[in-house]
Structure formats: structure tokens, C-alpha cells
Amino acid sequence: MRYFLLWSLSLIFAMLSLNVPKSARSQSNYPSRYPDSNENHSRPPSSGGLDPFIILNLINSLSRSGNSDQQQVDLSPDIAEIRGQIGRLYFLLARQYAVQNQLPQACNALEKGYSAELEAYLRKRMRSLQPDSNDCYATEVDRISKLTGSPTALIYVTTSKGGLELIGVPPSSPNRPAGIFSRTRIGAKSLQEKFGIPLAQNNQTSGTPFRKVAYNVTTEDVDRVIIDFRNNLRDTSSEDFLPQSQQLYDWVVRPMEPELEKSQVKTLVFVMNGNLRVVPPAAFHDGKRYLIEKYAVTTIPSWQLTEPNHPDRALTPQILAMGLSESVEGWSPLPATKVEVETISSQVLVGKNFMNSSFTKDNLRSQTSSQNFGIIHLATHAKFVKQSPEESFIQFWGDRLQMNQISxxxxxxxxxxxxxxxxxxxxxxxxxxxxxDSGAKSVLASLWTVSDAGTAPLMIRFYRGLPTAPSKAIALQEAQLAFLHGEVTIKNNQILGIKGFPNIPFQVDTRGVDLKHPYFWSSFTLIGNWL
Structure with missing residues (x-):
């Protein structure tokens, strides 16, 4: 029965690849046209593929064949494979709902798709922290916007052979006359003429989800730009990354600008699939400014797997800081981590630190079991590869912690x-x-290996602003802007410009380190509870 269902699934994927609605190719190198959302919603369901009920029935059949025990935590390879297939079906289901303008149903399907995808990867069942929503979590987005004082938008970005789709969930906007965009740098007319983005006329309700689609921007198009973007970012002496940075902005952010401007959004929360997970939206560029200059930016695995709670910022969090400065198991030394770990644990925040030979899994386990730490900071080599959790790890002194052991x-x-x-x-x-899976409510990590000479100042600046920032996302934005605007620098073997902090001795080789370049400040991404 299982093999028949998987065969049926393959057939459905093939049928959908033939039935995807496509528009004419753009004349630019990277297609960027977004049809009007109303035009998209008016398409008959048959033009978008199969009826959602057919996909739901197949999901239910696969779920019954691959899951006889709802309480099972660890999944066998076969069941994990089925969960992966179910995830793909949920993404297809979301597309069918979106085509029919059933956006809350589309959001719920996306949420289930991301959960099933992670279950397949981790080979364990995920516990949902949030229920389904009848408004794409717009009520929660509005609550958080008021709680932080930073109007927040939730943005789902998915790529497929059928195109790139955006579902945006803005907060309630302040009262203002319709048609007036006092903070919009590009008017509606120029958006339509320059980028081919027809705008709905006064029919977008504030705080309600909206959808944008570029049918001719496929996963392959996006991946090609992402690879070039990451490769070009590594050359800190040039700005060769800017064409890709601007293209990603045009695809992912620009279509939503009218709605974001109308709601005066200041924080963007992205839920993204594929290789979009390994690029920093903070470094997207609109032709004049980086995204981080307009918004605090964060990503989440999915809303249902995130618990956005606001910690008490009146209390300075206790930090457990650990790291490696010496070379171990063939890894290069990280000399700046000593300054990083000691400074943040004893001068910026309050806590404990363990370096080199005392940086062991046993020490980490004993410290966290005997004391509650608001922050756990590990300044060490780590690698996350695409194949499986078994191949992803965090390096300790003489040992590695595989990701499938982290829980x-x-x-x-x-x-x-x-x-x-x-x-x-x-x-x-x-x-x-x-x-x-780690037990942490949020993770701050780098997307590529940055010299520790560039990492230590960013970490110190981030933690310096964290206790008083409205959110972790805003604290990270402030640190990144301090780099970009040249407020934090390294000169004469000192870190300069940490707000309200004396110069920090820094006897580290800093040749070739230009902290203004996004290679240094945009590498770090915040995932999970951004509050």
C-alpha cells in the first residue's frame, strides 16, 4: 500500500509540473514581474492544479500508512521518508489554497509542510507550539507589534518550479487617508512602470494577509542568484555581490513595500524554504540602502514551531560562555574567541566562562543542569551540512556534539x-x-565562517545592547548598523566604538578586516523567538 501511495504521489507531482500557470519570461537577466494579487486570485482553481481535497486525501492516506503510533518520538528512515513526502504535499496544498485566495488555509498548510519537512530531517516528531490560525496569525502579529513597539510583519517566502510566492501578514496600520504614502520612497506609479507591479486600488484591508506571485521565478533562478551572492560576498574588497543582493530584494521584498509602508512596519519575520534559508535578508539591497537599514530582520522555522514570548529585559541575563581559541582536530585556532568569551561573560553581561580544555560536553551538561542561563554562547567551530543531522556538529575540546545528540x-x-x-x-x-531541537527558544548563528577578528566585535556589540533593546532582532539590527555605519572599528589593536564601553585591547591579526562590508556583519542570522 505504501509503495502504491508513493507511486501516486510521484504521478501527482508530475501532473502538477505540467499544470503550473506560467507567465511570459521577463526580458531582464533575472525575471522579476509580479502580477497583481487580484489577478492571481481570479484564476479558476483548475488552472492551479488539483483540487485541495485530492491532496488532503492523499496526505491522510500517507499519514495512516506511515504513522501507526502518534506518540512515537524517533522516526524510522521509512517513516521519515513518508513525512518528507507529506511535507511536499502540504506545500502543494498551500499553493492550491493560495490560488483560490484561501490564504489562512494556505498558511496552515505551509506550517504543516515545514513541520513535516523538519520531522523528516531530524527523524523525530515535532510538537506544535501554536494551533492553526484563521487569519495567518495576524492577531498574534498585531499583539507582538504592540508589545515591542515595533510594527511587525510575518512573511512566507516559498520557491518551486511553479514560481516564487509571497504571503505577507502585516499588523494593523495606523489611521491615515487612503492613497497617501507619506513614508514611501517609490510611488505607486513608478513601481508599476519600473517593476511591472500593478497595485490594487484601495482594496487592501489593513492587517489582513496578502499574496504576491512571480510565476516565472523558479527555484532554479533563485538558487543561481543565491550561489553567486554568497560567493561574491566573500570578496571583501569588492561590491560584486550587489547585483544579486538587489535581485533578491526585488523578488522577496519590493513587491510587498506598499503594504509594509502602509503599516509602518519596522520588523520583518521571514519563513523561507530551500536555499533562501542560507542567505541573510539583512544584506538585501534596494539600490540605495540595505534591508537592515529599514527593518530589523529575523527568521523562524515556522510559526507553529516558535514560541514568541517576551523575556523580562529588566533583569540582566546570566550567560554561560564557552569556546576554543586553540587548534583542535585539525581546525584552525580562533585567537579572538578568548577576548570575546571573557568580555561578554564578565564585563558586558554576568556569567561563567570556560575555554579550551575546560570546554567539554560534560562541562556544558553539568553547568546547564545545575544553573539556569538566559544565554548559552559557544565560540567554536560548527558545521551544518545539508544531508543529515548526523553530519552536522559543534566542535568541543577533543570531541564533537552531533546535531542528533543536541536534544x-x-x-x-x-x-x-x-x-x-x-x-x-x-x-x-x-x-x-x-x-x-536544542531546547533553546532562539538561535543566533553565522551562515558562513567569518574571521574571528570580525566576529568578536559584533558579538560584544550585540550583547551590549541586548538588555535594553525591545527585542533580540532589534539588538542584532543595532549591532549590524554599528558595523555598517563605521561606529565600531578596530584600530591600534583595540576595538573602538562599543556604545558606553571603554576601548577593548585586541591583539589579533586584523589585516583585510573591513567591518563595514556585509561579509562581516550580515553573516549572523537570528532564528526562532526574536523577542
Missing amino acids: KMNLVTDLLTLSACETAVGQNLGLAGLAV
């Missing part, structure tokens, strides 16, 4: 920071899996 460490904390890790391109679920 056993019970790292219950508000923030887990990995300040020297690398995340590979290729459908990578490693950081999302870490955010869900």
Missing part, C-alpha cells in the same frame, strides 16, 4: 549563540533543526 543536552535557554559556524548551501535544515 539530549537539554539546553533550555532563551538564546543559544554559535559564533563560528558554517551552513552549507543546499536545502539546509541544520540551523532550523537546531532552533527547534
Whole structure:
């Protein structure tokens, strides 16, 4: 029965690949046209593929064949494979709902798709932290906007052979006359003429979900740009990354600008699939400014796998800071981590630190079991590859902690920071899996290996602003802007410009380190509870 269902699933995927509605190719190198959302919604359901009920029936059949025990935690390879197929079906289901303008149903299907995808990757069942929503979590988005004082938008970005789709969930906007965009730098007319984005006329209700689609921007198009973007970012002496940075902005952000401007959004929460997980939206560029100059930016694995709670910022969090400065198991030394770990644990925040030979799994386990730490900071090598959790790890002194072992460490904390890790391109679920499976409410980690000379100042600046920032996302934005605007610098073997902090001795080789370049400040991404 299972093999018949999988065969049926393959047939459905093939049928949908033939039935995807497509528009004419753009004349630019990277297609960027977004049809009007009303035009998309008016398409008859048959033009978008199969009826949602057919997909739901197949999901239910696969679920029954691959899950006889709802209480089972660890999944066998066969069941994990079925969960992966169910995830793909949920993404297809979301597309069918979206075509029919049933956006709350589309959001719920996306949420289930992301959960099933992570279950397949981690080979364990995920516990949903939030129920389904009848408004794409717009009520929660509005609550959080008021709680933080930073109007927040939730944005689902999915790529497929059928195109790139955006579902945006803005907060309630302040009262203002219709048609007036006092903070919009590009008017509606120029948006339509320059980018081919027809705008609905006064028919967008504030605080309600909206959809944008570029049928001719496929996963392959996006992946090609992402690979070029990441490769070009590594050359800190040039701005060769800007064409890709601007293209990603045009695809992912620009179509939503009228709605974001209308609601005066200041924080963007992205839920993304594929290789979009391994690029920093903060470094997207609109032609004049980086995204981080307009918005605080964060990503989440999914809303249902995230618990956005606001910690008490009146209390300085206790930090457990650990790391490696010496070379171990063939890894290069990280000399700046000593300054990083000692400074943040004794001068910026209050806590304990363990370096080199005392940085062991046993020490981490004993410390976290005997004391509650608001932050766990690990300044060490880590790697997240695309294939499986078994191949992803965090390096300790003489040992490695595989990602499939992390849940056993019970790292219950508000923030887990990995300040020297690398995340590979290729459908990578490693950081999302870490955010869900580690026990931490949020994870701050680097997407590529940045010299520790550039990492230490960013970490110190981030933690310096964290206790008084409205959210972790805003604290990270402030640190990144301090780099970009040249407020934090390294000169004469000192870190300069940490707000309200004396110059920090820094006897580290800083040749070739230009902290203004996004290679240094945009590498770090915040995943999970951003509050």
C-alpha cells in the first residue's frame, strides 16, 4: 500500500509540473514581474492544479500508512521518508489554497509542510507550539507589534518550479487617508512602470494577509542568484555581490513595500524554504540602502514551531560562555574567541566562562543542569551540512556534539549563540533543526565562517545592547548598523566604538578586516523567538 501511495504521489507531482500557470519570461537577466494579487486570485482553481481535497486525501492516506503510533518520538528512515513526502504535499496544498485566495488555509498548510519537512530531517516528531490560525496569525502579529513597539510583519517566502510566492501578514496600520504614502520612497506609479507591479486600488484591508506571485521565478533562478551572492560576498574588497543582493530584494521584498509602508512596519519575520534559508535578508539591497537599514530582520522555522514570548529585559541575563581559541582536530585556532568569551561573560553581561580544555560536553551538561542561563554562547567551530543531522556538529575540546545528540543536552535557554559556524548551501535544515531541537527558544548563528577578528566585535556589540533593546532582532539590527555605519572599528589593536564601553585591547591579526562590508556583519542570522 505504501509503495502504491508513493507511486501516486510521484504521478501527482508530475501532473502538477505540467499544470503550473506560467507567465511570459521577463526580458531582464533575472525575471522579476509580479502580477497583481487580484489577478492571481481570479484564476479558476483548475488552472492551479488539483483540487485541495485530492491532496488532503492523499496526505491522510500517507499519514495512516506511515504513522501507526502518534506518540512515537524517533522516526524510522521509512517513516521519515513518508513525512518528507507529506511535507511536499502540504506545500502543494498551500499553493492550491493560495490560488483560490484561501490564504489562512494556505498558511496552515505551509506550517504543516515545514513541520513535516523538519520531522523528516531530524527523524523525530515535532510538537506544535501554536494551533492553526484563521487569519495567518495576524492577531498574534498585531499583539507582538504592540508589545515591542515595533510594527511587525510575518512573511512566507516559498520557491518551486511553479514560481516564487509571497504571503505577507502585516499588523494593523495606523489611521491615515487612503492613497497617501507619506513614508514611501517609490510611488505607486513608478513601481508599476519600473517593476511591472500593478497595485490594487484601495482594496487592501489593513492587517489582513496578502499574496504576491512571480510565476516565472523558479527555484532554479533563485538558487543561481543565491550561489553567486554568497560567493561574491566573500570578496571583501569588492561590491560584486550587489547585483544579486538587489535581485533578491526585488523578488522577496519590493513587491510587498506598499503594504509594509502602509503599516509602518519596522520588523520583518521571514519563513523561507530551500536555499533562501542560507542567505541573510539583512544584506538585501534596494539600490540605495540595505534591508537592515529599514527593518530589523529575523527568521523562524515556522510559526507553529516558535514560541514568541517576551523575556523580562529588566533583569540582566546570566550567560554561560564557552569556546576554543586553540587548534583542535585539525581546525584552525580562533585567537579572538578568548577576548570575546571573557568580555561578554564578565564585563558586558554576568556569567561563567570556560575555554579550551575546560570546554567539554560534560562541562556544558553539568553547568546547564545545575544553573539556569538566559544565554548559552559557544565560540567554536560548527558545521551544518545539508544531508543529515548526523553530519552536522559543534566542535568541543577533543570531541564533537552531533546535531542528533543536541536534544539530549537539554539546553533550555532563551538564546543559544554559535559564533563560528558554517551552513552549507543546499536545502539546509541544520540551523532550523537546531532552533527547534536544542531546547533553546532562539538561535543566533553565522551562515558562513567569518574571521574571528570580525566576529568578536559584533558579538560584544550585540550583547551590549541586548538588555535594553525591545527585542533580540532589534539588538542584532543595532549591532549590524554599528558595523555598517563605521561606529565600531578596530584600530591600534583595540576595538573602538562599543556604545558606553571603554576601548577593548585586541591583539589579533586584523589585516583585510573591513567591518563595514556585509561579509562581516550580515553573516549572523537570528532564528526562532526574536523577542
